[in-house]
Amino acid sequence: MEQQKIRVIITGSTGMVGEGVLLECLNHSMVEAVLIINRKPLGIAHPKLKEIIHTDFFNISPIVDQLKGYNACYFCLGISSVGINAEDYYKTTYTLTMHIAETLSTLNPGMTFTYVSGAGTDSSEKGRVRWARVKGKTENHLSMLPFKQQFNFRPGFIKPTRGQSKAHKFYRYINWIFPIGRKIYPKGFCTMHEFTLAMINVTLHGFNKNVVDGKDIIKLGAK
Helix, strand or coil: CCCCCEEEEEECCCCHHHHHHHHHHHCCCCEEEEEEEECCCCCCCCCCEEEEECCCCCCCHHHHHHHCCCCEEEECCCCCCCCCCHHHHHHHHHHHHHHHHHHHHHHCCCCEEEEECCCCCCCCCCCCCHHHHHHHHHHHHHCCCCCCEEEEEECCEEECCCCCCCCCHHHHHHHHHHHHHHHHCHHHEEEHHHHHHHHHHHHHHCCCCCEEEHHHHHHHCCC
16 A cells, blocks of 8 residues: 655744755655745745745634645744743744644644754753743643644754755854764754654654654654
């Protein structure tokens, strides 16, 4: 029996992680369709790619009909907690994520929803670090939604894919440290190719836990 191919919605494609995941998905044979949702055009054309321009991510009701028929979502939309007040960080990290996820779980119950979280996320929601508590709450509440599968990816350093235009300058300057970091602390360093391939593999084959850390990402990305 032929395996069902992936039809994926990717959020956050104007950021480094989302752009990298998008480029890798467009090049993967098991991904047959990609939908991205952006506030302004990304400027990428590809036979697999469809783009929706929508300005208010806190109200996606006007575009719901276009979100049906997808079996995966790679949620890469997010912001840094640095320099932002607690209310705005919570609103973007938790409220927005849950709004989109709740809508997609209703429209596509057979969907695999993968959330890009981060190393150090606090599942207890009780730690001292604000961003880690908010991420932990988001992960915990996403796992309660009626998706076919739901995974929370917690990467550390991700080495950008060649050709990315959204990679932070910070990453460009310290790419030289990647081989050293990988050798000393392997679970904290992965490539964008490994990261995306891990997402694709959990979509296709599942995984035995819903929190996927750096070590798991490398393992899944090697298949």
